[in-house]
Amino acid sequence: MDLVSPLLALCSMIATPQGDQPARLLSFDRLEARLDDPDLRILDVRPRDSYDAGHIPGALWVDASAVEATASVPGALEDPKAWGDWAAGLGLGPDTAVYVYDANRQKDAARFWWLLSYLGVEEVGLIDGGFPLWQSEGRPVSTDEPEVDPRPFPVRLRPDRYASRSDVLDAIESGSAQVVDARSEAEHLGEEARSTRGGRVPTACHLEWATLVDEQGRFLPEEAIRPRLEAIGLEPGRPVITHCQGGGRASVDAFVLQRLGFPSRNYYLGWSDWGNAGETPVESGAAPRRP
Numbered sequence: 001m002d003l004v005s006p007l008l009a010l011c012s013m014i015a016t017p018q019g020d021q022p023a024r025l026l027s028f029d030r031l032e033a034r035l036d037d038p039d040l041r042i043l044d045v046r047p048r049d050s051y052d053a054g055h056i057p058g059a060l061w062v063d064a065s066a067v068e069a070t071a072s073v074p075g076a077l078e079d080p081k082a083w084g085d086w087a088a089g090l091g092l093g094p095d096t097a098v099y100v101y102d103a104n105r106q107k108d109a110a111r112f113w114w115l116l117s118y119l120g121v122e123e124v125g126l127i128d129g130g131f132p133l134w135q136s137e138g139r140p141v142s143t144d145e146p147e148v149d150p151r152p153f154p155v156r157l158r159p160d161r162y163a164s165r166s167d168v169l170d171a172i173e174s175g176s177a178q179v180v181d182a183r184s185e186a187e188h189l190g191e192e193a194r195s196t197r198g199g200r201v202p203t204a205c206h207l208e209w210a211t212l213v214d215e216q217g218r219f220l221p222e223e224a225i226r227p228r229l230e231a232i233g234l235e236p237g238r239p240v241i242t243h244c245q246g247g248g249r250a251s252v253d254a255f256v257l258q259r260l261g262f263p264s265r266n267y268y269l270g271w272s273d274w275g276n277a278g279e280t281p282v283e284s285g286a287a288p289r290r291p
Contacts, residue, residue, distance in 0.1 A: 023113070023258040024125025025219065026099050031056070031127055032139055041092060043100045045108045046131065056101065056134060057142040060090065064108055067115065071247065077162060077268055080155040083119055087155055091148035092121065101127040101134075105213045110251035114266050120156035126255065130217030163241045163265040165273055165280065172203050172281070177239040179204040180257070182249040183271065190284030194245050195275025199284035201243070205232040206287075209249040212256045222260060229260070236261065243267035243274070 034040050035057050042059040044051050051061040067086070076082040092098065098121055102108040109126050116124040127134075135141055163177075171177040181204045186192035188206045190199035200206075207228070213219055234240065240262045242250040247268040254264040267274075274280050 023117075023255045024099075024123065025128050025259065026125055027128050028134060028137065028139060031099065035140065037097075039093070039095045039097055041090065041096050041098045042127075043090070043098060043112060044131070045100060045102050045112055046104075050103065050131075052143065054135065054141040054143055056131070057140050057144070058146055059101075059142075060146055060148055062090075062112065064112070067112070068246075071115070071268065072272075077118075078157070078164075080157055083155050084153065087119055087153040088150045089148070090153070091151050092153050093151065094122075096121075097123040097125075099125050099127050101129075101131055102217070103130045103132055105130065105210065105215065105217050106219070106252055106255075107209065107248045110255050111248040114161065114247070114251040114254055114268075118158050118161040118266075120154070120158060128218050133216040133218070160263065161265055163243075163267040165267070165269070165277065167265070168201060168241055168243070168267050168274070169280070171241055172201065177241045177265070178234055178262075179267075180234070180240050180242045180250075180253055181206050182209040182242055182244040182253040184208060187245070187271070189286070190282075193275070195271050196278075197275045197282055199275070199282040200287075201274060202281050202283045204243075205234060207232060207234075207253055209244070209252040212252060219256065225256065225260065229257075234262070237263075239263040239265070241265045241267050243270040245271045 042056055043062050044055045044059040045062050045064045048061060070076055070082060098116055100109040100112045106126060113124055113126050168179060171179055179201050181188050181200055185206065185208065188200050192198065212225065240257050242253040242264060244250040247266065247270060250266050250270060254266045258264040
């Protein structure tokens with residue numbers, strides 16, 4: 001993918017929060033009706049060979065592994081210059097609406113939804129269902145790769161989308177936000193450790209990402225989710241910080257909670273950061289009763 005000059009990063013800046021931008025969800029029917037819309041950019045974040053075998057017409061392939069590698073570099077998520085060239089390659093204009101899909105129950109697509117929202121894309125959302133479902137329903141499929149001209153994109157990092165380790169520590173101490181763990185139950189309880197230490201962030205409630213999406217990548221309806229949020233103690237409308245091991249699963253939780261009215265930040269580095277930092281507090285075992 002051709003990229004524009006690094007000079008475009010000079011346009012980058014830290015943005016002031018723009019309010020609770022909704023997490024947009026596009027149905028297959030609405031997407032199919034918009035396939036010829038010049039202001040629509042569809043991103044396919046599946047592996048390259050899957051994309052080459054067939055994709056939604058007009059979809060642009062994005063190298064998910066390269067983006068994950070960049071995001072894992074220390075300090076990259078707080079540096080607009082790290083993202084300017086990559087964002088320019090997407091060819092986004094001021095009126096471009098961006099929608100992302102995968103074949104991994106939204107885990108990969110949600111990561112890109114969160115990243116693009118954090119970088120300042122105004123309209124970005126997910127497609128309700130994965131590519132295998134799209135294809136099984138006999139909807140249009142193409143093997144043509146669109147030509148996209150890079151254009152400068154002014155990266156504006158949104159602090160209302162991102163949480164650091166210090167933000168999580170503050171949430172524990174002050175109660176400024178509810179911490180939500182999107183990992184598996186075994187990880188949450190400390191029975192499975194993917195870092196130096198296993199366990200959970202003190203005060204964190206558990207909302208496993210995979211329980212919010214069906215096997216075909218469709219999000220569960222609101223009426224099925226809200227009683228579960230109440231059961232784990234999430235207070236409606238109160239800010240949340242989601243986390244997992246490394247950003248993807250937490251992005252699914254953040255997407256769902258944002259849609260349901262919870263201002264959501266993603267502690268993207270998650271347990272890969274917290275569990276490897278010797279000074280951070282950790283709980284394990286069954287969660288104590290909270291007052």
